[in-house]
Amino acid sequence: MADKEQLSASLEDYLEAIYQIVQRKGAAQSSQVADSLKVSKSSVSWGLNRLRERGLINHSPYEAITLTEQGEALGRRVASRHRQIKDFLREVLSVAEPVAESNACRLEHVLDKAVLERMGDFMEFMDQCPRAGQQWMKGFGYYCETGRLEDNCEECLGDCVEKLEGKGGEQGVVDSVGEELPKQVKERDRVARRRLGEVLAESGRALTADEAVVVDVFMGDERHRTLEEIGKESRLRRSGVTAQAVRGAMGLLCEYKMARALRLEDQVFYEHCHPESHHDHMFCVKCGAIYEFFDPRIEALQAQNARQADFRLLVHNLNIYGVCQACIERQSRTRALADALTGERVAVVQVVADGRERDRLAGLGLREQAVVEVLNHRCGGDKLLVLAGQSRVMLDRQTAQRVQVVHAEERRVMGGGRGRRARHRHRADRGKGS
Numbered sequence: 318m319a320d321k322e323q324l325s326a327s328l329e330d331y332l333e334a335i336y337q338i339v340q341r342k343g344a345a346q347s348s349q350v351a352d353s354l355k356v357s358k359s360s361v362s363w364g365l366n367r368l369r370e371r372g373l374i375n376h377s378p379y380e381a382i383t384l385t386e387q388g389e390a391l392g393r394r395v396a397s398r399h400r401q402i403k404d405f406l407r408e409v410l411s412v413a414e415p416v417a418e419s420n421a422c423r424l425e426h427v428l429d430k431a432v433l434e435r436m437g438d439f440m441e442f443m444d445q446c447p448r449a450g451q452q453w454m455k456g457f458g459y460y461c462e463t464g465r466l467e468d469n470c471e472e473c474l475g476d477c478v479e480k481l482e483g484k485g486g487e488q489g490v491v492d493s494v495g496e497e498l499p500k501q502v503k504e505r506d507r508v509a510r511r512r513l514g515e516v517l518a519e520s521g522r523a524l525t526a527d528e529a530v531v532v533d534v535f536m537g538d539e540r541h542r543t544l545e546e547i548g549k550e551s552r553l554r555r556s557g558v559t560a561q562a563v564r565g566a567m568g569l570l571c572e573y574k575m576a577r578a579l580r581l582e583d584q585v586f587y588e589h590c591h592p593e594s595h596h597d598h599m600f601c602v603k604c605g606a607i608y609e610f611f612d613p614r615i616e617a618l619q620a621q622n623a624r625q626a627d628f629r630l631l632v633h634n635l636n637i638y639g640v641c642q643a644c645i646e647r648q649s650r651t652r653a654l655a656d657a658l659t660g661e662r663v664a665v666v667q668v669v670a671d672g673r674e675r676d677r678l679a680g681l682g683l684r685e686q687a688v689v690e691v692l693n694h695r696c697g698g699d700k701l702l703v704l705a706g707q708s709r710v711m712l713d714r715q716t717a718q719r720v721q722v723v724h725a726e727e728r729r730v731m732g733g734g735r736g737r738r739a740r741h742r743h744r745a746d747r748g749k750g751s
Contacts, residue, residue, distance in 0.1 A: 324371075326426035329395050330354060331364035332373060335382055336392030344381035390521030397518040398433060399425045405436045437515070441508050509575055509589075510536045516573060527562035528569070530555045535567065535576065541586040541607050579636070581605065597635035602658055603644040655701065655717035657691045663722035664688050670719050678720065682706045688725050 324332065334353040338345035351361045365382065368374045373388030384392060402424050406417035513532065517523060524532060534551045535542070548563040567587055570576035577590045581600045586607070597615070599608035615635065623630040638660065657663050665687045668675045682705025683689065689705045696702035701712045712720075 324391075328364060328367055329426060330422070331361075332368060332388065332392045333395045333399060335368075335374060336384065336389065336396055339382075339384055339389075339392075344383050346381060350382070386521075393518045393521065393523070395425070397515055398428075401433060401437060401515070402428065405440060409440060437512075441512075513570075513573060513575060522569075524566070524569075525562065527551075527555065527558045528566040530558055531563050531566035532570065535570065535587065536589070539589050541579065541588045543584060543586055547587070579607070581607070581638075597637070599637045599639065599641075601641035601644060602638050603640050606641050606643070608641070651721050651723055653718045654689075654691075654703070654712070654720040654722050655714050657694060657701075657722060659691055659694045661691045662688060662725040663691070664725050665720060665722055667721040668719060669721065674719075678716075681710045682708055683710070683720055689722075 331350065331354065334350050335345045338349050338353065342349075347358060347361045347365060350365075351358050354361075365374065365376050368388070369376050372385055373391060375383045375385060399421050403417050403421035406412040406420060407414065412420070510532065514524075531547060531551045534554065535547055544560070544563055544567060547567065548558065548560055551558040551563060567576060571578060571587075571590075574590050576587050579586045579588060579598060579600075581602070584605075595616075596609045596611045599610065601607075619633060620630060622628075640658065640661075651666060654663065654665075665683055665685050667685065668678055668683065670678070678684070683703075687705060689703045689710075691701060691703050692709065693702040696711065699714050701714070701717045703710050703712065
């Protein structure tokens with residue numbers, strides 16, 4: 318594949334002009350290229366021949382110009398570089414549009430990739446930092462025009478302090494991981510969406526119209542959602558979005574580490590992936606609620622165990638499956654063994670049966686005060702597999718309904734621990750039974 322370093326600045330300009338015309342019209346004419354670059358037709362003929370020799374365009378005399386696959390990928394990269402420089406000049410340095418455009422045309426040929434990446438990083442920082450942001454950039458523009466600062470600096474700093482204090486709930490210690498915290502899209506999500514287009518341009522990949530809708534739907538909301546939920550909302554925006562487009566877009570987001578899949582029993586949920594903000598999950602197997610939490614003690618213990626085993630820790634995720642406090646409060650203290658869930662340890666309080674049946678169940682270990690563990694509450698279709706003492710016992714649903722149990726521990730299983738940092742709780746709205 319032709320490399321962009323092999324092209325002169327002049328040929329890059331020709332390729333960029335052709336790429337932009339093809340994007341608008343599907344094909345380009347030599348006269349359109351000449352008008353775009355303000356050069357003579359003889360100069361255009363020279364440039365077209367050089368690009369055709371490098372396998373970047375398809376062109377014959379008196380015919381329309383189209384891009385080869387290599388040419389389209391390289392043209393997209395050149396155009397993306399131009400746009401990034403122009404945005405930096407306009408949005409960060411407050412340079413006027415015509416000046417930013419003309420200077421971007423010259424700078425795109427001489428700036429190193431590392432410098433361009435640092436410019437992009439700086440723009441991301443400006444978008445996310447509470448003491449910077451768009452208002453800060455506008456203030457810089459005001460300073461450039463007038464030579465003095467705006468009169469509301471103290472007020473602006475006060476707003477920054479309030480924003481920072483308002484974020485304390487996300488990092489502060491709370492008593493219960495079940496506290497409802499709003500999950501809102503942050504500026505970093507909008508930045509990530511913009512960066513996705515730039516990264517795809519660098520790799521020569523473009524989103525289809527359907528995939529773009531799916532990406533916008535997912536990136537516009539930080540809830541945990543299934544493919545079906547994402548697809549349903551996408552089709553409200555664009556009726557023709559297919560299930561294949563939804564799978565393709567989400568697969569792409571996972572590949573580029575902007576999303577990740579979480580598995581809860583037989584369902585897969587997708588969440589935003591923020592590598593700089595690690596957290597773990599608790600899944601309620603009763604109602605489907607998902608809790609996000611972070612505990613520095615857990616992180617330290619994992620790192621300590623890895624060091625002791627001479628193990629290099631790369632990626633780790635902790636998923637805890639259980640029952641949330643809301644579901645515990647909804648169910649009665651005493652319930653049938655048939656309603657117990659996989660992993661629960663329960664104590665038998667009563668067996669509602671005649672003498673012979675009670676003796677039979679007692680022989681299996683299901684006597685009053687006995688503690689049993691549910692190994693699988695859906696074994697063999699609709700049966701329960703439990704561990705009673707040292708024996709595995711298979712019960713049909715009708716028999717399990719006659720055994721009344723309580724949770725083996727008297728304390729509430731979802732009580733909050735000291736020092737645990739809660740992130741968010743996502744209320745289940747997927748129609749699961751409570």
